[in-house]
Every structure is written in structure tokens, then in C-alpha cells.
Amino acid sequence: MKHFLKSTLAAAAFAVATPVLAADIIVVSHGQANDPFWSVVKNGVDMAAEHTGADVSYRAPETFDMVAMSQLIDAAVNQEPDGIVVSIPDGDALGPSIAKAVAAGIPVISMNSGSDVSKGLGALLHVGQDEYDAGKAAGERLAAMGGTNAICVNQEVGNVALDQRCEGFAEGFGGTSTVLPSGNDPAEVEAKIKAALSSDESIDTILGLGASLVGEPAVAAVKAVGRAGEVHIATFDMSPGFLESVVAGDAAFAIDQQQFLQGYLSVSFLALHADYGLMPGGNVASGPNLITADKAAQVVELSAKGIR
């Protein structure tokens, strides 16, 4: 009796909660909705939901917690949605849950991180920035600007994704390039760059792997040693301070991975898949988009709206 009552109540609640027959898509990411980077992803997800009419929910553990995240994926699988979007920062920890979704016949798309493990876990495709390719694109552009001797400043030694950026950069740049390891303290980064610039006068290019941690201190360091305008500075990711430097001409460009697309495209693909069985044939590169002075003003404006 009690059981019957429960299921009737549950059925009634369900009927009230979801009256429409729209595609049901669940996004589980490792980024909290209050993180500036991830709020942009979520805005992409929300806009895709609006455009496709799909019923989309965005979920993330309240801290960077892989165990909690795998439990959220399990909960999503249990609801049998028409598609699941996941980010995969740790393939080992999330693998079994993702495999469960795939085994249950739910289409899965990975986004942001996990391009290396995505296919092996059974995801249909990955929407994100390939770190190696992005580094290569930056290297090619900086070489075209006349750079011959570069340092790649790595503020998080041991993070494989960052190593790939420097490797790609070396490939694309062609000239001399050395990796400068550093701690993730802006003051330390600035001091190390100053030391490198004064010990080797021929350095004409700096690539940073983070905007506020390396890009901004690099601009300050170049100014401090009196070589503003001679050294080309570029960085991965964006910060308001670095974009201002780009507009002012103190820095060359920032590398935008356009995370809005990661949210927007993955949800759109799954909605189209649910409605018409459509699916692109391979991974989609959401970036890099090199933000130079002519594009920077627009980016600053759009970042205020949560789109960049």
C-alpha cells in the first residue's frame, strides 16, 4: 500500500514536472556555475536549450571532486536522458560512469577536457581545444610576426595539457624555443621572465600558458627591462588586464578556446541527434581563436555579457 502510494505520488509529480516531449539532455561538468570560465560554458548550454527547445539541465559537483562528479553522471544515466554531455578531467575516475552511460545506449559527447580519452570511453565526439594544435597555431603566428627566439612560460609544471601547449608551440614556431618553468605566483613569474630577458638579449617572443598568471606579469616584466615594443607577448586564455594590454599594443594576442561553443555545440548536437539522428563525423575544435587588437574590444564587450 505504502509503495503504491509512493509510486502514484511520484507519477503525479513527474507528470506535473515535465509536461512536454522535448529532447532531454543533461550536462555534467567539473566546473561550478559561479566560476567565471564555466559560467560562460553554462550560458552556451542555456542558449542552445533555448534555440533547440530541448530540456537541458547543467550539473556540477560543488567542488572539484571527481568522485562526486562520477556520482552525478550515474544519477544522470539513471534518468535515461536523450543525451549526456560530460567534461573528462580524469578519465580513470569518470571512465566507469561514462562507460555505463554508453552501455545503456545513451549518446555521450565530451567537451572541454578529455579529448585523449573521449573516443576510448565510447563518446561520439569531443568539443574542445586541442592543446597541441592551439600551441602550434600560436607558434606560427608569432613566427610570422618576426620572432626567432622564444620562451614558453609554464606556471604549472606537471600538468600534461600545459606541456602539450609548449610542444605544439615549439613545432609551430620553428625557431629557438625554451620552456621556462615557474611557480604559479605572478611575482615569481615576473622575476623569472626579467632574469631570462636580461640573461639572453636575443629573446624576442614570450608565450604564457595563463593570462593573469603569466600574460600580465610578462607585460610588466618586458616594460621593466625597457624592451616594450620589441618583445612579442602572447598567452593562453584571457583576462581583462591582458586584453587591455592587447588593445594598447603592449601584447600581441590572447588565445581564446571559446568555451561558449563547448556548451552550445555539444547540446545542439545532442538535440539534433535526438530529433533527427544527426551527428558530425569527428571531433570539433572550439578553438583556438587568436584575439588580436582588432578583435579585443568586441571580446571585452561580450565578456561582460558572459559569452566570451
Place this chain on the structure above:
Amino acid sequence: MTDQAANTDERIKSVPLMTRLITRPELGAIAGVILVTIFFLFTADSAMFTLAGVMNFMAPAAQLGILAMGASLLMIGGEFDLSLGSMVAFAGLIFGTALTVFGLPLILAIPVTMVFAGLMGCINGQIVIRTGLPSFIVTLAFLFVLRGLSLVGLKWATGGSTQMRGIREAVESDWLAPIFSGEAFPGLFAKFADWGMIATFKNGTPKVQGIPVEILWFIALTLVATWVLLRTPFGNWIFAVGGDSNAASNSGVPVRRVKMTLFVLTACCAALLAIIQVLDAGSTDARRGFQKEFEAIIAAVIGGCLLTGGYGSAIGAFFGSIIFGMVLIGLTYTDIDQDWYLVFLGGMLLIAVLFNNMIRKRVTGER
């Protein structure tokens, strides 16, 4: 007061069964579980209360519950351990290192992890007991120390990464692994699915392949903790030490030994959780167990433990953990936007505690 009442010693007075039931500390937590269940029956997708859905929220509830068992016993004994969450990361590091760097089998790696965790618990306990400082401050210091040691150790063990992988490969054929990871009774559940007793996905895979082992550990720990608290002299000592440690000491209770044991026990609960999590995830990182110390204390408080010690129950913490797990996972079955998630999480926990408190005061007539 009548003559008859004065003549009967209140300690041996027989209490009606009903009164005995409703004056238990866990009553409020059970009422809280019912309240939360009703809330989700009306707001959540019906999938939440299927077998698979229940397993879904019981897994995080059980993982938290393993911590909450230690935390609640320690709280009844009048102390806190804020280093619990960091201990999960630290024990995970020790365990992962033992497996991947030193290649130890589980039969050795597990005791090694327990010994290291117990040692940390010992240090916590010794400092608290010898200095008389509040355990709140001492263990808060260890919250930072252990979190930092996890990072340093991980970078050392992996050669620079903050994530340790390859644990699944290291224990692949270990006979002990099924006791600490994965799902129990897979054969039984496959049978159930064949008989149509378990729902399946569209392609025929059963939705539940077994009971996650952490749930079994959770239940076993609850039973043991309850037995210790209610049926052994040590249980009495815990209540006595937490209620008034001076009085306990004067009546011959080994206060120091009880507190030390509780600190070590709590650390070992954290280590057990770390072992289960690391084996299940196949990896560990420097952020494991982040903020779990607060969640464990919340679960214990929902379960009727007083922050001042001397009162509480393990069964209460059991239901407190279930409330936490239900709210945590249950919100994802509703249409509530993620932006509101933390607001709802906090709000529902507050309501559960207030409700629990109100019920308990009303029926026990306590202050």
C-alpha cells in the same frame, strides 16, 4: 512528589516502550528522512525512487556516512576532527603510493594506509589531550597540513603531477579488491534482472548490477558503532567523557585513552573511505575529500549529536548521511537550475536540522 515515586529509584524505574522509542536521539533524523522523501516525491523525476535511483543517492550517502560514523562517535566523546576531509586525500596518497610506486598488494597496502592515518589521528589526539587546546583549532591546523602534504607527496610520487593514475591496473587481479571496490552480489542481481525484478535500459542492460560495496561498509559500521555505544562499557565511557570529562575522570573512566581511541578511529574511518574511493575511481588527486569534514559534522548533527558532546547516536548519523545524500543527488532529479543548487542544498539541510530539533524537543521535553 508522592511517596511511591520517592521510594522508587528513577534509574531502575520501568519506562513505557513508547516513551523509550521517542526519546531516542535518532528520532529527529528519521523524521527528517521522511520529510525529505516527501519533498522529492513531489518535485523529483520518478526515476529517483526506483532501485537504481536509490542506489544512486545511497552511494554518496554511504561514503559520507563512513566518515560520519567516526565523526559522530568523536563528537559524542566531546571532540571534533576538522582534518577528516584532508585525511581522505592524505590516506589516498599513501594508499596510491603503496600500490603504484612500491607495488604492494592490497593485503599490505591497506594496513599501511591505516597505520599512517592512525598515526596522524594519534598526533591530533595527543596534542589535544596534552595541551588542553580545543580540538577545533588543533585539527583545523591539520586540515591545512594534511592537504598540503597530499599535494607535496603526490608531486613527489608521480614526478610532478597532482593526479595519480594507474591504480586500477595495479590491483586488477588482487583477491581483496572486490571487498573494497565495485558492486557486491553481481550474480544475484543479474538473476533478478533475468526474472524481470530489476528495470533495464532500453538495450536490455540491467540498471543495477549490484550493491555498491560502500553501502555494505556503511551499514556494517553503523551496526558496530551502535553496538559499541549502547552495549559495551567503552560506549558508556564515550558518553561520560563527552558529557563531563572531569566527572568521568573522577569516577575512574580512562578519559585520555577513550579520546585517543576515538581520534584514531575517526582517522581510520577517513582512511577506509579513501581506500574505497581510490579503488573505485582508479586514481587519486590532491583535492579528494575537499570539505568532507563539514559534511560529516553536518550529518552527525542532523543525526542528533550535540556540538557540546555527550549526546547523540550512530543510527542518527546513519540517517543524517542519508538525508545529505538524498538532497545532494535528489536536486539533480528536479528541474531546479544549477545556479540555485547551493541555495537549495543549504536551505534543505537547515530545514532538516530545524525540523529534527523541533521534533526532538517536543517529544523528549529536553531543554
